[in-house]
Amino acid sequence: MVYGVLRLINFAHGDIFMIGSYTALFLASYFHAPFAVVVPLTFAAIALLGVCIERLAYRPLRSAPRVSAVITALAIGLFLETITLAVAGPEPRKFPALVGDHEISFGGVGASNVQVLIIGASVVLMAALELFVAKTRTGMAMRALSWDAITAPLLGINIDAIVSFTFAIGTGLAAIAGIFVGLAYPVIDPYMGIVVGWKAFVSAVIGGIGSIKGAVAGGFILGIVEIISAAFLPSSYKDMIVFGLLLVILLFRPAGLFGVPVNKKV
Amino acid sequence: MNLLHVDNIVAGYGPLTILHGVSLAVDEGEIVCVLGANGAGKSTLLRAVSRLIPLAAGTISFRGKSLARVRPHQAAAMGISHVPEGRGIFGNLTVAENLTLATFASHTSGAPRVSKVYETFPVLGQRRGQLASTLSGGEQQMLAIGRAIVSDGDLFVLDEPSMGLSPLFVKSVFSIISEINKQGKTVLVVEQNATMALSHSHRAYVLENGKIVAEGTSREIARDERIKKAYLG
Numbered sequence: 001m002v003y004g005v006l007r008l009i010n011f012a013h014g015d016i017f018m019i020g021s022y023t024a025l026f027l028a029s030y031f032h033a034p035f036a037v038v039v040p041l042t043f044a045a046i047a048l049l050g051v052c053i054e055r056l057a058y059r060p061l062r063s064a065p066r067v068s069a070v071i072t073a074l075a076i077g078l079f080l081e082t083i084t085l086a087v088a089g090p091e092p093r094k095f096p097a098l099v100g101d102h103e104i105s106f107g108g109v110g111a112s113n114v115q116v117l118i119i120g121a122s123v124v125l126m127a128a129l130e131l132f133v134a135k136t137r138t139g140m141a142m143r144a145l146s147w148d149a150i151t152a153p154l155l156g157i158n159i160d161a162i163v164s165f166t167f168a169i170g171t172g173l174a175a176i177a178g179i180f181v182g183l184a185y186p187v188i189d190p191y192m193g194i195v196v197g198w199k200a201f202v203s204a205v206i207g208g209i210g211s212i213k214g215a216v217a218g219g220f221i222l223g224i225v226e227i228i229s230a231a232f233l234p235s236s237y238k239d240m241i242v243f244g245l246l247l248v249i250l251l252f253r254p255a256g257l258f259g260v261p262v263n264k265k266v
Numbered sequence: 267m268n269l270l271h272v273d274n275i276v277a278g279y280g281p282l283t284i285l286h287g288v289s290l291a292v293d294e295g296e297i298v299c300v301l302g303a304n305g306a307g308k309s310t311l312l313r314a315v316s317r318l319i320p321l322a323a324g325t326i327s328f329r330g331k332s333l334a335r336v337r338p339h340q341a342a343a344m345g346i347s348h349v350p351e352g353r354g355i356f357g358n359l360t361v362a363e364n365l366t367l368a369t370f371a372s373h374t375s376g377a378p379r380v381s382k383v384y385e386t387f388p389v390l391g392q393r394r395g396q397l398a399s400t401l402s403g404g405e406q407q408m409l410a411i412g413r414a415i416v417s418d419g420d421l422f423v424l425d426e427p428s429m430g431l432s433p434l435f436v437k438s439v440f441s442i443i444s445e446i447n448k449q450g451k452t453v454l455v456v457e458q459n460a461t462m463a464l465s466h467s468h469r470a471y472v473l474e475n476g477k478i479v480a481e482g483t484s485r486e487i488a489r490d491e492r493i494k495k496a497y498l499g
Contacts, residue, residue, distance in 0.1 A: 140363050141370065144356045151354030153338035154316060154347075155417060156371025 008058065008066070011073040013174055014197015015080035016053075018190065020046045020175025021095065021182045022084055028096040035098040042179060043172040050171025051164045059160070077197070084190040092189040095182035118180045125173065130212050142166055195239070202246045208256030217258060267330050269294045269452050270315065270421055275324030277314045283322065284310040286476040292421070297443065297453040299463040299484065301497055302473035308456035309351050311473065312425050315454070316348035317341045328421070342371040347419030351426055353410040357399030361390055364398050364409055368416035376416045383412035386442065404435040411442060422446060424455040428462060440466045460497035464488045472497075 010016075024042045027033045033041065057076055061069045104113050133139035141157045153159055181196070182188055200215075203222050207214025222242060229241040249256065270292040278284040284307045292298045302308045313319045315326060317338045326333045328344060336344065356364055365383060369376035384391030387408040393401065398409060407427060414422050424443065428436040440462050447453050456473075457463035463484075464470055470487040472480040480493060487493055 137366065137370070140359065140367055143358055143363075144367055147356045147358045148354060150318065151350055151356070153318070154342055154350060154354065155368050155413065156339050156342035157367070158337075158339045 008069050009073065009201065010170070011070065011197065011201075012053070012076040012080060013170070013200060014193035014195070015077040016046060016050065016171045016193070017174040017178040017181075017196055017200075018084065018188070018193030019049065019080055020178030021188045021192065022088060022093075022178075022190075023175065024098075024179045024182060025093055025095055025188065028098055038098060039176065039179060042175050046175035047168035047172035050167040053171075054164060054167040059163070077193070081190050081193070088190065090190065092187045095186040095188050097183075097186065098179075099183060114183050118184060121176075121180070125176065126212060126216055129169070129173070133212070138162065138165065199242065202242060205246060205256055206249050208258040211256075211258060214256055214258040218256070221257075268292060269329060270454065271325075271327045271330075272311075272315065273325045273327075275314055275326060276322040277310060277319055277324075278322070279310075279319065284476050285314065287324065288473070288476065288478055289324075290471050290478065290481070292452060292454050294420075294452055295447070295450070296469060297447050297455065297467040298469050298471070299467040300454070300456040300471045300473050301458070301460050301463060301487075301493075302456070303458065303496075306473045307476040308473055309425055310476075312348060312350075312423050312454070312456060315341075315423060316346050318348075339370075342417065342419070343373075345418075345420040346423060347371070347414035347417040347421065348423040349410045349414050349425060349427065351429070353406045355398045355401075355406050355409050355413075357397060359398055360395055361398055361401070361409060362394040365390075365394075365412055365416050368413040371417040371419065374418075376418075379416045379418060383415050386415070386445075387412055403430050404432065404439075407431060407435070407439060408442075411439070411446075415446070420452060422451050422453045422455075424453065426457060427455065428457060428459045436462055458497075460493070 020042055023045055024038050027038045027041055053076055057072050058069055061072060099114055099117060102113055103110055104116065105111070133142060141152065141162050144155075144157065145152050145159060145162055149159060152162075177196075178188075178193075181192070199222060200219075203218035204215045205218070206221055207216065207218030222245070225245055226238050226242055230238050233241070268291040270290075272288060272290045274287045274289050275285055276283060276287055288307070288311060290298070290300070300308055300311065310319065314321060315333075317333055317336050317340075321334070328341070328346060331344075333341060342348070356367070359367070362380075365380045366376065372379075384394070387405075389405055390408055390412055393405070398406065401409060411424075411427070414424075422443075427439050427443070431439065436459065443453055443455065444466055453467075455463060455467065464487060465484070467484045470482065470484045471478050472487065472493060480487060480490060482490075
């Protein structure tokens with residue numbers, strides 16, 4: 001999302017996801033907030049955090065060479081990890097069971113209600129995001145910005161507002177993902193975001209970076225490859241296979257499986 | 267009071283100064299052209315007017331209001347519709363979306379003006395669902411002007427509208443500019459195509475190495491021997 005608009009790979013994304021998970025844990029265990037309150041509050045808090053990060057760290061670098069922004073993103077990731085370490089401590093925390101877990105079955109196929117909730121909510125959120133970018137004026141402005149950020153303000157588009165909004169949505173959704181992962185694998189720690197962030201990056205590259213549909217497809221491909229490799233090979237090879245896949249894709253289809261090679265007219 | 271008043275501005279890119287004290291004025295209802303060779307500073311002048319680049323010195327005012335602290339999207343909302351060099355259309359958006367985007371600058375619904383653009387340029391109407399990158403150069407220029415019409419600014423700022431177009435298209439672009447002017451819009455246009463620009467404008471300035479070296483009515487400038495030699499061949 002952020003890459004699509006800004007051509008900035010936000011390497012702090014995984015750590016924002018981790019902060020989202022911790023925020024939800026905090027809200028649920030200290031304030032005993034119910035699930036229906038935790039989700040919107042976490043989204044809002046992390047969206048605000050994302051906007052602040054953009055304002056303080058990325059905006060001053062907008063016209064700087066891209067590598068400066070990437071290094072800054074890595075630093076922000078480290079910053080978020082260490083601050084979580086300092087505040088919450090290094091030991092893994094138990095994520096509260098916000099949703100009572102029970103088994104439901106669809107004609108013989110069993111699944112837990114948590115799994116159904118996660119998959120259902122993810123599909124709804126992704127469809128909403130896709131629809132938003134495709135149909136609304138703000139979504140249109142986001143796409144325009146990704147094509148030509150110099151011309152966009154000449155049409156009255158406030159670039160800073162659109163970028164802030166993009167960061168709010170992107171980081172807010174990462175926080176929701178943090179809650180979902182907390183529900184599915186209820187032990188969280190300050191470093192949980194690193195591998196997830198990298199895998200999100202790999203999914204995005206496999207699918208074609210900057211495309212929402214591509215990222216979803218990339219995620220599925222990644223998951224399937226992981227499970228198959230874990231079934232036939234020792235499971236510690238899993239990450240090696242996944243990142244090997246990234247290298248192969250970058251070598252043969254740098255635009256990703258569903259991406260269109262960038263050939264901007266000048 | 268001039269609609270646009272540029273007073274002794276100095277501007278450029280970083281350490282590179284392009285404009286060394288340029289002044290010009292545009293009155294309501296005029297078509298004013300700025301002639302100059304490549305690298306004279308024509309685009310830089312327009313980019314300064316629409317606030318894409320900062321001023322090192324001098325002032326620009328629009329309707330008597332200083333633009334010193336105005337940001338480009340605010341300048342657009344105040345009524346400066348800049349059609350940039352190279353047209354600046356969004357190739358990843360459809361023709362219709364490109365036009366809709368232009369309503370960001372105006373405070374009203376753009377629907378009637380969008381249909382007016384389709385009337386003026388029927389080919390855009392036929393292609394409204396197509397990605398703008400699939401349009402020809404001439405069609406892209408129509409779209410860029412169409413966007414300015416939808417923006418509904420009071421001052422149209424056009425950067426080399428004839429660039430890369432066939433002579434036939436150049437003619438129709440300039441007759442559209444005259445048409446827009448007749449409907450009450452003020453136009454500031456920079457051009458290398460001096461013949462076309464002078465025959466379709468009221469007043470002209472000549473820009474050389476970041477300085478205004480001549481100004482007058484377009485008729486006077488067209489008769490000036492020096493200008494004839496340099497720009498009219």
